[in-house]
Amino acid sequence: MFEQALQDDLSLLALPLYLAAVLLEAWYAHRHHLNRYRLGDTLASLSMLVASGIVELLPRLLALTAFVYLHExxxxxxxxxxxxxxxLLLFFLDDFTYYWFHRANHEVRLLWAGHVNHHSSQYLNFATALRQGVGERLHKFLFWMWLPLLGFDPAMIITVISLSLFYQFWIHTRAIGKLHPWIEAVFNTPSHHRVHHASNVRYLDRNHGGVLIVWDRLFGTFSEERDDDPVVYGLTTNIDSDNPWTVLSHEYRAIWRDLQQARNWDERLRTLFLAPGWSARGPDKRAAVLREQAGMH
Structure with missing residues (x-):
């Protein structure tokens, strides 16, 4: 079963298709002068893909071992x-799990440090989809540990995770507008995911779903893409660097600086586990606080 679970990961099989899609989208954008790609940014995205693959090797092997044991x-x-x-049941449970994993990466600063590089590009394109969160690979599979306990075998779990990631690649694009209202109501679409990658106050920490958008609608984290508030991609404070080490580590280093300035353990724990934007020595810039101050709900 362990070997089969490894074989059922479709990510490597899809990689040539992903790279072909990047090249095609970049060619189209260049031909039509759309300013949707920049070489340095794309190379930084690809470097994060390589780094995440390396970092994930050991955690994945440990997770698969745990999956097998828990299933047994x-x-x-x-x-x-x-x-x-x-x-069918596993599809819904996996998507539910992904929602909470993804949401936690946005609402816990220590986890955000491992996910932020996926959001640090000021572009949204298929290369951004490959700009995977590196540090999040260390804790990712912990969120899925409950599924083998429910009787799902590891190969099934890995297959469904892979199919979800395959779907999510294609929603990292500006080339597709809003789809039929029924599709927009149920599924995570390019429009919904553009919101997720926005730095606008209205859109911060919204639309965490994988394949389905229904979890965001149910748990209060949904936001519609609006014509009167065009999406601005990137971070609230951009790093303006394509250096792979800067892209990967900048938030970890910011956390370390804040921990050194913390006056007690309460401030240290808040720095690590409250949402990004909280500060013991400055204004509270958490997304929920900023929206409240702007009169947005």
Whole structure:
């Protein structure tokens, strides 16, 4: 089962398709003078793809080992097989898990430090989709540990995770406008994901869904893309650097500086575990606070 789980990861198989899509989109943007790509930014995105793949190697092996063990001790392992309903149920449970994993990466500063490089590009394109969060690879699979306990085998889990990531690649684009209202109501679309990558106060920490947008609608983190508030991509304070080390480490270094200035353990813990933007020595710039100050809800 361990070997099969490794084989069922579709990410490597899809990589040539991803790179072809980047080249095609970049060619189209260049031909039509759309200013949607910049070489240094794209190379930084690709460097994060390589770094995330390296960092994930050991955590993935440890997670697969844990998945196998947890599946073996699950009282449901002989009930949940590979029936059609099991695949369908796993799809929803995986997407639900991804929502909370992704949301936690935005609402806990220590986790945000491992995810922020995915948002540090001031562009949104298929290369940005490959600009994977590096530090988040260390804790990612912890969020999925409950699924093998429910009887789902590791190969199924890895397959569904891979299919979700495959879907999410294609929503990192400005080339597709809003789709049919029913699609926009249920699925995470390019329009919804443009909001997620925005630095506008209205859009900060919104639309965390993977394939489905229904979790954001249910749990109060949904925001519609609006014509009267065009998306501005990047961070609230951009790093303005394509240096891979800067892209990867800048928020970890900012956290370390804040920890050194903290006066007590309460401030240290708040620095690590409250949402990005909280500061013991300055104005509170957390997304929820900024929206409240701007009269946005």
């Amino acid at each position: 001790i699950s009282p449901l392992r002989d009930v949940v097989g590979r029936q059609w309903w099991a695949w």
